[in-house]
Amino acid sequence: MQIDNQVLAAPLAGISDKAFRLIAKEMGAGAVYTEMISDKALVYRNQKTFELMDIQDEEGPIAVQIFGRDPEFLTPAARIMVERGAQWIDFNMGCPAPKVVKNGEGAALMKEPDVAYRAVEALVNAVDVPVTVKLRKGFDVSSVNVLSMAKTIQGLGVAAIAVHGRTRDQFYSGQADWQVIAEVVSRVDVPVIGNGDIWEPTDASRMLAETGCQAVMIGRGSFGNPWLIRQNLAVLAQEKPVFPTMEEKIAMALKHLRLAVHYKGERVGVREMRKQLSWYIKNGTGAARLRDEINQAEDEKTLIALLNAFLERQKG
Ligand SMILES: Cc1cc2nc3c(=O)[nH]c(=O)nc-3n(C[C@H](O)[C@H](O)[C@H](O)COP(=O)(O)O)c2cc1C
Structure with a gap:
């Protein structure tokens, strides 16, 4: 092996x-x-x-x-x-x-x-x-x-x-x-x-x-x-570890969602990704509210919009 x-x-x-x-x-x-x-x-x-x-x-x-x-x-x-x-x-x-x-x-x-x-x-x-x-x-x-x-x-x-x-x-x-x-x-x-x-x-x-x-x-x-x-x-490798920015975290969350929906279909993918998306945004401002919104979202489009809006709020 x-x-x-x-x-x-x-x-x-x-x-x-x-x-x-x-x-x-x-x-x-x-x-x-x-x-x-x-x-x-x-x-x-x-x-x-x-x-x-x-x-x-x-x-x-x-x-x-x-x-x-x-x-x-x-x-x-x-x-x-x-x-x-x-x-x-x-x-x-x-x-x-x-x-x-x-x-x-x-x-x-x-x-x-x-x-x-x-x-x-x-x-x-x-x-x-x-x-x-x-x-x-x-x-x-x-x-x-x-x-x-x-x-x-x-x-x-x-x-x-x-x-x-x-x-x-x-x-x-x-x-x-x-x-x-x-x-x-x-x-x-x-x-x-x-x-x-x-x-x-x-x-x-x-x-x-x-x-x-x-x-x-x-x-x-x-x-x-x-x-x-x-x-x-x-x-x-004796190199410095690099930490992701919130922008990179959201980009990865979106990619993860896209892959899940691609392989499992929208209904299952969206449902199964809810908890994982909440983990990606854990330390952001307003993460608790976003988590509640994510848990109510039923489709991919809504999740994408929620994550993008969250990212905008982090910048503001
Ligand atoms: C949600 C969850 C699911 C898991 N599923 C499996 C599994 O399917 N097979 C397995 O061998 N271990 C499973 N584990 C155990 C993990 O592989 C790992 O042994 C455990 O989390 C300890 O490692 P950690 O302290 O890095 O989390 C699971 C753990 C968690 C938290």
Whole structure:
């Protein structure tokens, strides 16, 4: 598995769709990930699920992320992914969402290592493309087991292991534990991708130095701020990070909207972009009011007008 550089854009359900990935790539991401994709939904040929893994016209490297637990579904689903162009499959063992965990999938697999190992083995055997795994620190504080799981999983033929330094019961709160990432790095021979709390331009370089991981993955820090990827790359290249002006933020928000509408149609694109547009304008004057207006807008034209008017107000 090849990545272009050490700063990757994380898999993000509801966010890392094609529009987001194209922007992350433009910002220099060393690899991008799709949203998590259900093995069962693929096997049952759910049309919406096929759209989630549409990576046509995208430049690699792209990890197509799968979740599930049962080899009976994971094997055919992974093969469908490869038939549809996947050149790298990532297995989700980190999703904390109750509806996923109650099915024994996502982070719940950290509670059942043997099931998890069989799942990883099934994926590795099902396809010829590289398979990677994304783990959490453990299921809860009393069962931190990422070290032993990573050690076993590396022996199953995975190409890399990503570690999010939080337990499932932390969801996304509290500080990510980079120490545990460092411990995984010191225990396994496959490349480790560190994940959790990259918020500042210097954070990737700090995580690489503090943990020894081979690459870092940026999640929430990139919401409405894809420049964070480029800024972290700049610091790694010992250059000064450049911060976007409000004009550039609005231009990117408009581009993101255009891409979303292009790939999903106006109705879905507009609805799904509401929260992301609000993130782009977060610190501007009158952002709260604009957010309310964005949430009521039903079409692309209205959103474009709102964003342009907002920009004018910033100048005045
Ligand atoms: C809204 C949202 C959606 C996410 N979706 C996924 C997903 O589909 N697959 C996955 O492995 N992780 C998912 N994650 C977890 C992120 O990939 C990442 O591990 C986590 O946000 C920690 O990184 P950060 O501190 O940089 O945000 C999601 C996180 C958030 C906030």
